[in-house]
Amino acid sequence: MSGSQCARLGGPLVRQLLDSVDSVLFDCDGVIWRGDQAIPGAARVISLLKQRGKKVFFVTNNSTKTRKMYADKLSSLGFDAAEDEVFGTAFCCAAYLRSECGLRGKVYLVGSDAMRQELEAVGIQAVGVGPDPVSGKQLDWASVPLDPEVQAVVVGFDEHFSYMKLNRAMQYLTQKDCLFVGTNRDTRLPLEGGKAVPGTGCLLQAVETAAQRQAQTVGKPSRFMFECVAQRFGLRPERCLMVGDRLDTDILLGSACGLKTLLTLTGVSTAAEAAAHRDSSSAERRAMVPDYYVESIADLLPALQGEDDPSL
C-alpha cells in the first residue's frame, strides 16, 4: 500500500493488528525457520494464533518440496501445521498450469522430483527431470527430438541444471504455442548458516535469454500465490496479514493484493532498506514498504499470551 509507513510493531498496536485480521500468511525461510532451524518462539506464535481462531498459512517460493514434504518438515520442527495450509511453488505451479492455463498433457520440466509429483497429482505428465548431460555433437543437440505432446516448458529449482536442459528448453520454446512458466525469480536459495546457492531466478534467466522469451512466474510477488490460498479458503484480503522477510517478494505480494504487511528482520531485508523505499519517490519502490516491522515474529508472543493486556 502506498501509504505504508514501516512502523515498529509494539505495545497495543500488536493486539490491534491481530484483531483486525482473520488469517495470517507466513513466508518460511527467514521468518519461521532458517535452513533446518526453527526461529525461537515461532512455533508458539503459530499455535497461539490458531488458538485465537486465526487461520494460518505458509506461502513459500521454494519449489523443491511437495505440500506433504513441507508438512513433514513443519512437524519435525515443532510447528502445528496441516498439509492443506502449505502453499509452495511446486503445488501452485501445478495449480496454475491446470486451472489458469487449462493445460492437459505434458510439460518439459527443468525442476525437482517434487515438482514432477505435484504436476502428476493434477494429471500433468512431466518429462526431463533428473541429470541430462550432453553427448554427441553440436548438430545433434540442435536437432534434439521434441516430444510433440509437450505443451509447456516449466522451470523451477534444479540442481541437475545443465547445458543440455537449457538447450532442450530453448528448442521447445522456439515453438510459439509452447507455454513458458517459471516458479519464481529468487536469485538465491538460502541455506543454514548464512550460506546460499544460486536460486531459480538464475536458471530462469538463462532459459529466457537463450529463448528470447519471458516466462510467466507463479511465485511471490505474483498475485497468483495469494489467489491460490484465497480461492480455496474464501479469504478477504483486507482481513489478511502477510508476514515475510523479503521486501521484493513477500511485502510486494501483500501490497499488490491489498493485504496488511509485516516485515520480520530475521531474514533477508533490513529496516534501513524498507525506510529507503518509503522515502523514495518511485511508486514501485513504495509498494515494497511494509505496514509494520518486528525484529522477529517472537515479538508477537506477549500480545498473544495476553501479557500485554492490562485488564488481565
Next chain:
Amino acid sequence: MAGAFAFKGCQKIRGAQIRVLLEAKDFFLFDCDGVIWHGENAITGAAKVVNALIRRGKNVVFVTNNSTRPRENYVNKFTRLGFTDVMLDQIFSSSYCSALYLRDVVKVRGQVFVIGCEGLRLELLEAGIPCVEEEDDPDATIYNCALAPDVKAVLVGHDDKLTFLKLAKASCYLRDPECLFLATDNDPWHPLSGGRILPGSGSLTAALEVASGRKATVIGKPSRFMFECISSQFSGIDPAQCLMVGDRLETDMLFGSNCGLDTMLTLTGVSQIEEAQEYRSSDLTTNHSYVPDYVVDTIADFLPAFEEIEEQND
C-alpha cells in the same frame, strides 16, 4: 519517421559501388559464422573474395565471438574450406582476446575460474594464465564444495558441460568484489547450419549475473576490446580505412559503430534487412547504431567488382 533529417544507412550496394568501396578501404574485418561460412560449408564465392583481397595487399582479419576453439583450429578450418592465405595472426576470437585482456590489461596475478570449453582454456594456457583445474570430485555437492584459493577472476564462455555446481562455485568467487567478472561474449544463441540454433554464452552469463548481482565485463563484440587487440597488433590502423562485414546487427554492426568503422551487413546469416530497416526508422537514436552503412546479399557480390578492377588494370 522520414523527414529532412532522416537517418541514412542500410544502403544496398553492388557492382561499381562495391568497387569504389574496395578501393577506398585497406582494412577488412570479417565475422565468420554466417558471413564466410555456415558450419563446415564455406559460403559460395567467399574463399575467392578473401583470397583476392589478401592478394591485392588488403589487410584482412577475422573477428569472431565463437570461443569454442583455439586459433590453430581456425587456421586448419580456413585451409580445409579453401581460404588458402589465412594466417594465425589474422584471427581474433573472443577466447584469444579474453586471454590478452587478462594478461595485458588486467595483468592478472592468481587463478582464473573458467566456465567454458577446452578451446577457451587452451588460449588462456598459451597466454600463461593459470586456470582452476576442472576436477572430478564425486563428493562435491552444490551445498558444500571446495573453493580454490587466490581466484582473481571468473571468465564465462560457451560451456556445453555446464553444471549447477559450476554456477554455484562461480557465484561464491564473485562474492569477493576484487574478483573480476568477465564474459567472452553476450550472444544469447548461436546459429548452426540449416536454421538451427543452440544456447549461447550470453545465456550462461545472464544466469551468473542474476546469481551474483553483478554485471560482467564483455570482451567480445559489440564491446570495443577486440578492436583494441587488433590495433595493438596492426599499429597505425585507421578506423576510417576499415570496413566491418558481419551478419548480426546487435553484435557486428554495433561493434563497428562503437569503434568508428564503416559497416556492411551480409544477408547470408542471422539478421534480415527488415530488422535493419526497423532500427533505421526508430525514433530512438541509440537504435541507429545497429544500422549498417551498406548491405549485400552475400560477400560473393564483391567478385564482379574484382573482375572490373582487373579489366581496368589491363
